[in-house]
Amino acid sequence: MNIKTLIMEEVLNQEAYSAPEIPCRIKLDANESSYDIPPSLKSRIIESIEKISLNRYPEPGSPDLRKGFAGLYGVDDDMLIVGNGSDELIQILLMAVKGQASGVMFPTPTFAMYKISAFNTGHRVIEVPLDSRFDLDVDSMLEIIADKSPELVFFSYPNNPTGNCFDADRIEAILKESSGIVVVDEAYANFSGKTFLPYLDRYENLVILKSLSKVGLAAMRIGILIGSLPLVHELNKVRLPYNLNTLSQIAARLYIDNEAEFRRQADGVAGRREELSNELKKIDGIYPYASDSNFILFGCTFDTDSIYDGLLKKGILIKKFNTPGVLENCIRVTVGTPEENEEFLGALRDILTS
Secondary structure, eight states: OOGGGGSOHHHHTSOOOOOOOOOOSEEOSSOOOSSOOOHHHHHHHHHHHHHSOTTSOOOTTOHHHHHHHHHHHTSOGGGEEEEEHHHHHHHHHHHHSOHHHHOEEEEESOOHHHHHHHHHTTOOEEEEEOOTTSOOOHHHHHHHHHHHOOSEEEEESSOTTTOOOOOHHHHHHHHHHOSSEEEEEOTTGGGTOOOSGGGTTTOTTEEEEEESGGGTTGGGOEEEEEOOHHHHHHHTTTSOTTOSOHHHHHHHHHHHHTHHHHHHHHHHHHHHHHHHHHHHHTSTTEEEOOOSSSEEEEEESSOHHHHHHHHHHTTEEOEEEOOSSTTTTEEEEEOOOHHHHHHHHHHHHHHHHO
């Protein structure tokens, strides 16, 4: 029996996603929070676990969480789906729409899971390169919308890996012209102060994704989808009934009840981002790009492999890009604690002057 004859061609042509564990002292490669949640909050999770029955399924549909997040975001709770990270919600959208013919469109470079999940669900992928300022090529996108009417358009806002928020007017122009669903993925919005939530009343085709992974709960895999009532009604037909485990539901409730504390922590990250960017600007041959996220992308005139290897020898892990195009000779570094940022900067200066 040849198993490959049973597998979709789009799957056969891919490599499995992998994130190998690389030993390091300071981990600045994955855009995670550098801080664990406070012990007082973690102890409350542990106390809650002691009260639950592990032999029972989690609450289907997470109605309590939907009400809590609805209060935070100022929307109706029936406009929300809570999922096992944004990855699941992206997959739900791709499973529900019939974009196999018309395609799924997004800018490039951007979050890798749009492309991976689109291929895995049999969709045709339409990639539109960003312009030289890492903003949307809105004219090309509008031409594609007029010609092909893609069923789904994805925007990472702020964008990973470039770190910037796209021009909101350009996204709105696409919302106005698109007959498909436009997804604004706000995984990093806690650090930008920008959101498309006010646009929900104006555009029935708008979907917003939120995530708790960047604010200290990456291990819990909690994502939130917000969209129009008719759309969410249809998407719930695709959602698996017990998609968010009980432990993640407890952690999400903790976030809702302590959102102000998490917001203060995110504000601190945004402040240290500006400090780190200013220090990087002082290093000859290093060119940090403006960021609205919890990371900084910077170009350099040096060999990125040498910088990566040199930092790793000092126990510091960052993300390098060797792909041709706008990310060539670029490195991405997560904003760490003050001590981590200082050690990273010192190590980088040592490598470049040795």
